[in-house]
Amino acid sequence: MAYKWNGVFWDTVDQANGTALATDFLFKHMPDKATNAAATDCFKFATNMLDPLPKLDAGKVVIASKNGYVHVEKDGTITVLPADKKLGLTFGVNATVSTSYNKRHTPQLVPANSLFGRFLASALPDLDIRDLVQEQCALTLIPGPHQLVWWWVGTGGNGKGVMSSIIRGFHHRTAQIWLDKCGDPQALASCVNASLIFTPEVTNGARGINQEAFKALSGGDLLTAKFLYRDMIEFVNTSCHIVSSNYEPMITDATDGVYRRLCVVKWNQRHGTYVKIPNLADRILKEEAHIVLDWLLEGVSRIVQRGGFIPESEWPEATKVFKQSIRSKNDCVGAWRDYCGIVPDASTLTPKSEIYNSYAKFSEGDGRHVLSPPQFWTRFWAMPGFERPQSARGDTQRIAGVQVNCVRARIPAEISWELPTGEIIVQRPIKSAPPTVEPKAADNEPMLITLPDKDFSDDQWSF
Template sequence: MTFANIDLDAEFRRLAGIDAAPVAPAARQKKKPPRAPKPEGLLKWEAERKAAREAESDSAAVDDETVDSDVRISMMLADRMAGTFLYEHGGKGWRVYLDGRWAACATGEETEIAKVIGPAILKDALGNTASDPDAAGRMIRLAKRAMSAAGVSAALQLARSDRRLAARPDEFDQDPDMLNVANGVIHLPSGELRPHSPDMRMVRQSPVEYKPDAQAPQWLKFLDEISCHDPDWVDYLRRSLAYTLSGRVNEEMLFFMLGRGANGKSVLVNVLRAVLGQFVGSVPTSFLATSKNDDKEGASPVKASLQGLRMALANEVEAGSKLSAQTVKEVTSTEAIAARHLYKELFNFTPTHKLWVRGNHKPIITDNDEGIWRRIALIPFERNFSPDEQDKHLEERLLSEREGILAWLVAGYAEYQRHGLRPARRVAAASAAYRAESDLVGQWLDEEAEIIPGMSCHKDDAYQSYVEWCRRDGLDPKTKTTLTRMLDERGITSGRANTAGRAHIYKGMRLKSERPF
């Protein structure tokens, strides 16, 4: 018996229990029996089979329709989000425009607006029920998908790539001459206040309103006192802070506020933090310290956090801390900085921050090259307030003048444009003294050697003298190669002697402990 010779209808009847005997091949049947009415069991079986086939067909259609629905819903969502929401790829994700800035969505604002799409579609569908029932049915199915958790998630995922919503980290806070404040955006070169606009892509903001005519008499009195009544010092601080307001980093400076306790540093920093708001961020002092285990390919969340800041604060340098010249040069440079948030991709950003460090102790800087020292501005805080002079409510009183302090800073930007930073006399003197006392090679030369043109000494003897000198003072000596480079920068060159024996020498110096070579 072959499949082609089977009477399928009769076989179905047999399987349904109507014909007990197997069906003979059609070729051997001489006459077909008359068709009997289909029994109830067969009719039920056929109905169930048909329903199953229709269900499979409907399932495939729903899958295709679901994909199409998600795309349609995402387009509706993008229409509603445009101008108010952005998605920052490689950065903070969804952002919403609120009160003059693009704030990161922290409480599911993007999900809330996505949840509105379904009810809106359903409302339209119910309005079309009488005129176009088929279209209304499709809209109801679309609304059902839009109101499901899976539909909301899919729509948000697809909307990320909409050209009206997609943004990159380097698109935000990019105008270095603009400062976003509570009542507008200040154009620093002109002092003009301009209205907020989402097109400016501002993320950070000062919580203070800009009122150009606002005064701050208590603030000026405070500065006069912490400067030891030195207007030159106050003017320099004003120019430096005004420069810090901008996103320009052309000065490539590190401002170090040095002074022991009760001298006004903390009050100054706290007031500036309150006035500048989100433009101020903190970096750990360990970030600036020398590290032999830097993972250049690993995550760098501290560097990544600098993006968009105007003032980066490092607080309370510990005694004996060493400053990494390489790190300082990198984060005070005009060149783009490569950074990576945790679990994110590497990205580059243009620096806008100025580095301010405060502490009671000067960090150790062992490099003596111009590249590091031209960046250091040591601002001495030499006033010490006795317990009887200290005002526990000073900070609160100063913050009552926050509009006046902001106006004072913005006006200082015009002074900076006219004169540049132009270090105060005390700042220049303190910075020079800092460099001199950090010049360990120079100190070793002063104590153990003489700089005399035409004289020379053996390299090995000189290096041994240098190492012993360092160890006497508990210092880590440089390598011989580094010492040779640092001496060469001072005009002391290396070469070979014309005599036999130990031939490697330094030319232009001799050790006080040995006779001329």
Template sequence: MSKTQFFQKLNDIPIADIWERLGGAKPDRNGKVLCKFHIEDTPSAQIGGRRNTYHCYSCGITLGAWDLVKRVCNITENRDIFKWFEDKFGLTGDPPPAKVRKRAGAKKGEKDMTIDDAKTAMDFTWRDDLLENEEAMGLLAGYGLRRHTVEEAGLGLYEHPTLGLGVVYPCPDKNDPVAFKFRSLSRDRDGKRSNLVIAGEIGGAMYGLNSLVFGDAVHITGGEEKWLLLRQEGRVAVSWATGEGSRGLEQLKAIIAVKPTQIVLCYDADEAGAKAAAATAEALRGLGYSGFIKRIDWDDGLPKGYDVNNAYADRQLETYLNQLVSVEVAPKEINLFCGKKGGFMPALAANIVLDACPNLINVEGTWFEYDAGIYHEVWDEEIRGRIARLMGDRATSRYINEVVDLMRIHPERFKRRAIWEDEVGKICAANCYLTYDNSRINIHAHTPDVRMRYKTPVDFDPSAECPRFMQLLDEIFPDKPIHRLIKQWFGYCLTEQTKHQVAMLWVGEGANGKGVLSHILTALVGAERVGHLRMSQLNKDFLVGTLYGKTLNIASESKGSAGKDNVDEVVKQFVHADAAIQADEKYKRPFDFLPKAKWIFCLNDMHYSPDSSRGYWRSFIAVPFKITFFNPNTEEVPKGAPVMDKELYSTILNELKGILNWALDGLVDLNKNGFCVPQICRDYLNTMREESNSVLLFVRDECKIHPELLASKKGLYKEYKNYCIAHGHYVRSLTSFSREIIKSFGKTHKIGEGRTAKGMIFRGINLTEEVDGVLLQEIERRERESGFITDDVPESVFYENDGEVW
């Protein structure tokens, strides 16, 4: 029988029968079996169904009869697959020979035209030392082509009389070489290599058509290197032989005739490539192709974002293409009313919708769908809208609700929030995802098997730089040691890590770089992963839950005082993140999560807190923004003062690839050495700590200490309250005031408490105005000799390892 008749007969065979002939167990009552392509305990592979296919809900693979035999039996030659069906089911096809085909017009017994035959026929000669030419082999290796591929393709060298040395590619029509194309090794003034046909005639041919396999995915490309690379990686690939002007519909019809599961367009990642891909896709649709059409962008012969060095270091190019080109069978027509006599069966309809959405999952009531590296949240209304469109005029609220309810509880699609633990230790970039350790950054291709919700919108390019951003750091921070700290912090914010348990205090009066630096960090991390909750908002319903999944929260606070905002609770719950917290969602059950967000407090003034403990203040790193930038359009600029650049942010956005590399270097440095806090930042934090302790300030400004002095506790506290009100400080309670006096000065200056007939007193301290003149002179003489009483509080109490590493 002919090949067409063979496949018609094959489609009539239930795939369950083929499965049994392959040694598979009989399906259970749900039509499921244990998948042969991964280890599992519970059957997850569906045999049969409306499309008569093998589909595993766990690993996502979908195979027809032909591919199932090919994969299970590990058969590489099509003729062997035909032989298998002939032995098992008596089907006799007309398979093509394994290697060669007769050229048109050839006599019986005559072989295909060889490259040497073609060279003789076209009176064309070339050099045979291509494999020994380092420049030429380096060019081909840059396209990802291996030595054995170059040998099998029959490439050669040619000395062009005007263009110099170049590589020659045999251009086949079917199997026979019909022309030779030349690509120069040298470039012209525009940086391009010359590319022309130097022997024979190509016409409108598309080479590789003889390699098409019924039911397999087909890759369409333009260019010999891409075509050879795809063939090298085991892909079914065809290529236009000349420019777009010669591309016709007959070649596309030949592709559609083999009914590919999907067509992948592999074009250059530029405007011309985008237009060519769009035109090809439109032509395919116009010819009636209804399967998946996908696109892969290419840069100079390789998939965009893939480093050719990796192709030889880890041999992961095939894996990379597999992950980018997932083969899914596209249903030509979806009918949700597929019961008897067109009736509605909710369970069957739910399975049909889920089959059409292979990367859709439900995480504890919220829908997510994979696309371009991450799982995007999908609104429930959008899911209902999809179902309504599939139902057409027969859609009703009851039908839609029944389907959605069954989809939501489907055992293969319902997930717990724990699946997002895949995000730990990974950074998702726009073109790949990265893992990291103490010494290096590792690159991986996107895949739906690694579940992540957020990514930086920046492509990873290890060669990118950021000179304008580095200049900006010099302008904002003349103190160079701060640059390393900011670099580590940028890298830290890209991760899920919270082990360092510190928050940043960016302090400056305004127009000093805090805003632009925070905007750059937001653009780098990705706006979806950045929160903007202020401390005062953390007690409001439903707002705490918005920090779930965030790796950064930038809180802009106009004032540095935190007494009213309970910042100590923020530190305990969100900065230290020692335990999970509960969050509410509207119309959903509360849930617990462990905060992952790093906090930046952007303050116009110093941070003040009533908590003077070491545990509290070691939770911060203070960065002073001391340089003020002036706007020459609205204010007078002092001589030599820096001026604002209104185009600065848009300029630096073009350097995000380089900033990403810079931040990743900082992350490696952080993981290896910890935060390196410069002296200027440690001094600034100590000043905040001292300035925020209203009791110490009161004693320093209004009191004297001497063993002979006595003061009424209530009277001294009254003066303390007046002092705080007058100076705008936080007022502590009487108990807290007394405790701080004894804790700070009890041991060092022998201050204690006592009781008299008039009430409780302090011994060893009193207001300056209450001290006798002679005694006051003696006290002041001692102070001049020994220094002020609070100066000997060691700053290293706030830091570990003597303040060098946080």
């Protein structure tokens, strides 16, 4: 990669701009050699000859604003100094700081009557959650890797789109990526040297996320990107990632690898006062960028003083409960266990195929993603009380002359109730579906009625 000093930070010079610079040089100094091929080769050659970019000392937090470098010390104090090439910063924020050089800067509180202040009060009335979102936004100004992803959930008109537009407006270079494509080298090309990664929506369901690639993108792993008509390059993503979605994350990973990276915030305020202001994000960026910058710097100061982002144990209670509810919803094996009532039983051998088929039938009927057999058994053996057999074949039993792999567990018989009328109700997992009535039986014969296992009541029936 090539960089050019722009007066504030080292800006990336891409292939097109680099070739244009080389073309201009050739026309001025070697007009007889000025061709597209020569310009392309000149830029490639120059890139190989450039000095390495200076590196910022680990532990230092410096943010490049338009009119100075904001240095945040370990005690949280903030000082403004002139821009410095030697620090090697590769991005800046699109705002000016209100303090002159060599002076301490004290972030001012957001005026309650400002556009940004009214927006915060309307979209994030809970002060604890507002502080959490403040630190989420502030961390986007500090290069990582942080091994954290902000997942903002909510339907339209709740403010998450306005906030994401404001934060994106502060960054010089942002990347947009879809979570089902985040392992694609061509899709990752936009993330190289981006200071913020943004996902505007996620396809509902487990297939909407490439979970292994998602972990690698935020975890400081070495990634491979492919620019069009160029060789592969390797890079480590150091930017924060914001996911803005109408849907909660659906995670099938049995480990804690994805969950420990997620900080999920539910935006549940609908049609606040900010909705009445057209182009609110653009107006805030144009008229009140200095107010937002101080709000962000206040969050940066807390992060640096603490030594990192607010730990999960100190998150607002509503946020912790919401994340746990997401984990519970995504635990399809646990939901199946609770539904069918399977229990460990050393004296009972149940075929593994019967157990998996029971799980698959439940998940399909409940509208859940069906895990593959290897994924299912990984989660199954992790449940309390179920011990994985020591041998590879496990426990076996001869059934109809065939040795069948079994599990020492028991599934109770299907739960059903016979009504006084002779009708039979069977509990089955049917999600958001109306009662299904079988074709009418002959007179004086029982009729089978299948109903969902929830929201069933009738004052005239008892059982």
